Amino acid sequence: MALPPAVNIGTAPNSGNGDPNRTSFDKLNKRDDWLDANKAPVDSPKIQTRLDLAAAAFSASFRDDGSGNLGWYVGAAGAADGAQVKVASVDKATGEVALSNEASDKVSLSVSGFGYRLVAAGTEGYNGFASLRRGGDGLETVRIRSAGVSFFNSGNVGIGTSSPGMRLHVVASDTPTALMFVGATKGIRFGFDTGGSKIEGVDSTGVGSFQPLTLSGSGVYIGNNLSPTADNTFASGTASLRWSVVYAGTGTINTSDAREKVTVDGEDITEATGWSVTPPTEAELRVARRLLAATGFYKFKDAVATKGLDKARRHFGLTVQFALQVCDEEGVDPWSIGIFCRDEITRKVMRPQTVSEQKTEPVEPELVIEIIDGIPTQVLREREPQPVFEMKPVIGRGGEVVMQTVIVEGASGFPVERQEPLLHPVPVMIEVTREVEIEEPAGERLGFRYDQLALFMMAGLVPTE
Secondary structure (H helix, E strand, C coil), X not given: CCCCCEEEECCCCCCCCCCCCCCCCCCCCCCCCCCCCCCCCCCCCCCCCCEEEXXXXXXXXXXXXXXXXXXXXXXXXXXXXXXXXXXXXXXXXCCCEEECCCCCCEEEEEECCCCEEEEEECCCCCCCEEEEEECCCCCEEEEEECCCCCEECXXXXXXXCCCCCCCEEECCCCCCCCEEEECCCEEEEEEEECCEEEEEEEECCCCECCCCEEEECCEEEECCCCCCCCCCCCCCCCCCCCCCCCCCCCCXXXXXXXXXXXXXXXXXXXXXXXXXXXXXXXXXXXXHHHHHHCCEEECCHHHHHHHCCCCCCCEEECCHHHHXXXXXXXXXXXXXXXXXXXXXXXXXXXXXXXXXXXXXXXXXXXXXXXXXXXXEEEEEECCCCEECEEEEECECCCCCECEEEEEEECCCCCEEEEEEECEEEEECEEEEEEEEEEEEXXXXXXXXXXXXXXXXXXXXXXXXX
């Protein structure tokens, strides 16, 4: 094996025989010229001060880093101590090895045989981060920042499992606090028990302060009031997606406060006006009487289809189409009265559409261990396709390409610095045709506000002067 051109151990000069390829400590020849004062055995020499390596392309030294720990410094050929860069140090108390780069805020560690490079950076606009980059294309698969955004670019993340089957796969025993997210004042936690999956609001310390939402096979259960985020703005259900039945202890409460109403002519309804509302016209009263006389029984088609004609129950009322016909015959505009409802309905259908999506590439199945009938068994599990990224240079605020200092292996085998563009992964997008679920118009659905209809028909019973 070829030896480096020169090696100095401690303060000793090179071997005095004029041979630059010999070391001043040669174990093969049992030389002990430069052993310490205690004359330690030749198989366990002691470096007293420092170790310097010199070659035509580089210089390196192992010496005290100023804090009593061993430091490793590299630099150009013939570089003095101040011109060398510390790349690593060993803590004398713990033996911990710390990589460093005094020339920039970044440290890079390449792992041979695995095709990955670990990069750690200081401030340099990132507030400190650790990055795991794939070999070859340099795709940054993981970045963890001390502040700001951390991310995983591809693959699945498992917590409590070594074989995650989805983007985030958390495995935990039945517990009310399996997963929790907490902010400055409030948070949310997810848990499980025999009753179902729990979603519960918590305070900033993680203590539950709201009754949970429980999801189970028998339904969704809410342990508190359910309210919209804005008053009198959102509906419960739609004309296309209706609730079949509403069970309640009492009826609904409809606002009937005079302070929120005006007459048909736009006048306030006050005590001075006797709190009076606008009475119906003669034509409207005729409509009311005719509708009341036309009420009767009917059955719903879906109930007949499900239960049969004999078992489907009868309901009492009338049809909107008949009421509209009566209004037309009596010269009354039905859509000026809140009794009548007409809503557009939609249906969900699958239609081919050209969409833009990220390109993916297949991934080989992975060998995992699963418990089958109580026995740990190796099985091949299919993995989701890998999203494809293209590494592109980062453009600075002034339009220039942002450069970064990286540590790479030089021709001599020692780390050297090099300026490279700062690259960032950009999804590769492609146009594909997919069957996409959309909503398309499916006609309209007519209905009554039955509470108002009942009062309207009752008004037709009141004798007129």
